[in-house]
Amino acid sequence: MADIATGLFSLGGVVLGAILSPLTQLYLERQREKRAGHKARLVVAGELLHIQLNLRTASKTKNRLIFYAEDINSFLPNSAWLENKSILVATAPADLWDELVMMYAILGSERALLISASRLPGINLATPLVTAEEAEHFKLNAAKVGRLRRKLSGGGGSWPDEITGLE
Secondary structure, eight states: OHHHHHHHHHHHHHHHHHHHHHHHHHHHHHHHHHHHHHHHHHHHHHHHHHHHHHHHHHHHOSBGGGGGOSSGGGTSOOHHHHHHHHHHHHHSOHHHHHHHHHHHHHHHHHHHHHHHHHTSTTOOTTSBOSOHHHHHHHHHHHHHHHHHHHHHHTOOOOOTTOOOOOO
16 A cells, blocks of 8 residues: 555656646746846847937037947947847837837938938038937937837936927
8 A cells, every 4th residue: 555655646746747847947938038038128228328328419519520430330329229129029018119110210211311411522520410400300319219218128217308208
């Protein structure tokens, strides 16, 4: 009788182990994905902060010096986005993902325009920052980037003069 009880306990342990092992692996995998998603969000939010600061500066500068960076990636970077979007697509809510895709598409267009503008003949460092309208455009985009950055990172500060309520 004791042998049967021992056998049943052993069998129960094997069955319990067979059930718990995959569940434990699934739990650990989900935790890794969650940490990777959180890290990706913070890295992209940091890149968006960099972009936001540059756009704010561009809205206040009086010359084109800021656009003459040898590499446009220093002004409107996208490397964190490119490296982390495959993680974000799996971990970010659909509405946040859509906003990120749209923002980086807009920033891609801005990059192309700035590259083209910097190559126009007769443009030099003393050429004025085009118009007040374009300065306002940079300010509005900086506010939009800031709103998205705060949404992505779960908070963070904003500037007192930042425009709120943009959709």
